[in-house]
Amino acid sequence: MYSPKLAEEIKKELENLRGAGKFKVEREIDGLQGSEVMLGGKKVLMFASNNYLGLANHPEIVKAAHAGLDSDGYGLSSVRFISGTQTIHRMLEKKLAAFLGVEDAILYSTNFMANLGFFASLVNDPLGAVGTPETPAVWKDVIYSDALNHASIIDAFKLCDRTHLEKRIYPHKDLAALRTMLEADKTNPPAGLRNKIIVTDGVFSMEGDTADLAELVKIADEYGAMLFVDDAHAIGVLGATGAGTPDHCGVHGKIDVLTGTFGKALGGAVGGYVAGKAELIEFLRQKSRTYMFSNSVPPSVVMASMRAIDLLKEDPELLKMVHSNADFFRSGLENLGFKMLEGSHPIVPLMLGDAKVAQEMSKKLLERGVYVVGLWFPVVPEGQARLRFQISAAHSKEQLANALEIIKETGKELGLI
Numbered sequence: 001m002y003s004p005k006l007a008e009e010i011k012k013e014l015e016n017l018r019g020a021g022k023f024k025v026e027r028e029i030d031g032l033q034g035s036e037v038m039l040g041g042k043k044v045l046m047f048a049s050n051n052y053l054g055l056a057n058h059p060e061i062v063k064a065a066h067a068g069l070d071s072d073g074y075g076l077s078s079v080r081f082i083s084g085t086q087t088i089h090r091m092l093e094k095k096l097a098a099f100l101g102v103e104d105a106i107l108y109s110t111n112f113m114a115n116l117g118f119f120a121s122l123v124n125d126p127l128g129a130v131g132t133p134e135t136p137a138v139w140k141d142v143i144y145s146d147a148l149n150h151a152s153i154i155d156a157f158k159l160c161d162r163t164h165l166e167k168r169i170y171p172h173k174d175l176a177a178l179r180t181m182l183e184a185d186k187t188n189p190p191a192g193l194r195n196k197i198i199v200t201d202g203v204f205s206m207e208g209d210t211a212d213l214a215e216l217v218k219i220a221d222e223y224g225a226m227l228f229v230d231d232a233h234a235i236g237v238l239g240a241t242g243a244g245t246p247d248h249c250g251v252h253g254k255i256d257v258l259t260g261t262f263g264k265a266l267g268g269a270v271g272g273y274v275a276g277k278a279e280l281i282e283f284l285r286q287k288s289r290t291y292m293f294s295n296s297v298p299p300s301v302v303m304a305s306m307r308a309i310d311l312l313k314e315d316p317e318l319l320k321m322v323h324s325n326a327d328f329f330r331s332g333l334e335n336l337g338f339k340m341l342e343g344s345h346p347i348v349p350l351m352l353g354d355a356k357v358a359q360e361m362s363k364k365l366l367e368r369g370v371y372v373v374g375l376w377f378p379v380v381p382e383g384q385a386r387l388r389f390q391i392s393a394a395h396s397k398e399q400l401a402n403a404l405e406i407i408k409e410t411g412k413e414l415g416l417i
Contacts, residue, residue: 068301123161146173147172372388
């Protein structure tokens with residue numbers, strides 16, 4: 001029975017969220033995603049989408065998706081190991097692995113599921129550890145995680161058996177602190193120490209800054225640790241070819257485990273992946289529950305994702321344009337006097353501090369034709385509320401200039417500049 005007490009507690013919590021200015025509103029877009037969208041019958045400029053390359057409705061991507069429907073259907077109604085693997089699924093996995101400079105890749109329904117599946121599979125499996133019912137096998141994996149890693153990584157740790165996992169959280173991008181933790185575990189290792197895993201986002205989704213992967217590769221090699229990088233916001237965006245943060249940092253093909261998504265720059269639909277050594281990928285096919293018990297990625301998404309990778313090679317102007325636009329917009333906000341976070345990624349955070357201020361400014365901007373979402377705790381640390389502008393190659397300079405003018409007017413009205 002759904003108890004009246006529970007209903008009352010839920011209502012009270014929702015009221016608390018509204019009162020604190022932390023209640024999230026889902027706005028309904030009429031039609032296509034793009035640099036402009038229709039919202040409630042009104043055209044507004046879009047700055048709240050991960051559509052960094054403007055591929056969400058690129059004609060070549062849409063054409064490829066239609067081709068997937070025509071050739072391989074709408075869906076498989078099955079998981080991969082039963083009857084859900086088509087030739088095109090392996091084609092995409094091989095194309096992606098080659099693009100990322102690794103041996104193999106495995107597709108997941110989302111990047112979130114990829115992260116959950118990787119950590120739970122690796123940490124919870126004895127992998128040769130010997131034990132008996134009377135004396136269970138003993139092993140311990142130690143994870144060293146950046147404090148601002150994505151929620152999917154944080155939740156992945158929760159699926160790991162606590163008897164086999166120790167977490168070390170190092171301050172954001174503080175590699176000296178990371179070294180101190182690794183040195184301490186080298187001197188005094190936990191009982192049954194098996195794996196050391198350094199875990200970081202490639203690009204941090206709320207800040208738009210980039211991990212120092214070149215240095216992290218050195219640290220991982222020095223201490224015999226595995227390096228795991230979630231590159232969701234960098235794949236298709238960073239590097240000379242769009243291959244992500246490793247390419248950007250000069251360590252292409254040198255990361256042990258890469259995860260990412262097709263749901264942002266590479267077309268904006270669904271689908272995630274883990275990429276790395278062939279034996280690791282095969283292990284995940286056999287052990288990962290979020291892979292084994294989730295339906296296959298739809299054929300239309302598979303075909304469109306392959307076309308997106310090809311487009312990065314065929315049209316290098318996409319990468320140039322998104323960075324040109326991001327630089328233009330970031331400089332414009334800085335010149336207006338707003339508090340910004342440093343960075344060069346098309347994620348451009350405008351820092352406001354207070355959740356209510358962020359919500360109010362977001363509301364006023366939308367009324368004036370600029371769609372940007374406010375972010376606050378628990379999405380970002382308490383007291384660090386912000387508007388996260390996300391720039392696309394599809395934005396014109398005129399659209400960006402118009403948005404800056406509207407932001408200027410709104411910022412003055414609210415007394416922020």
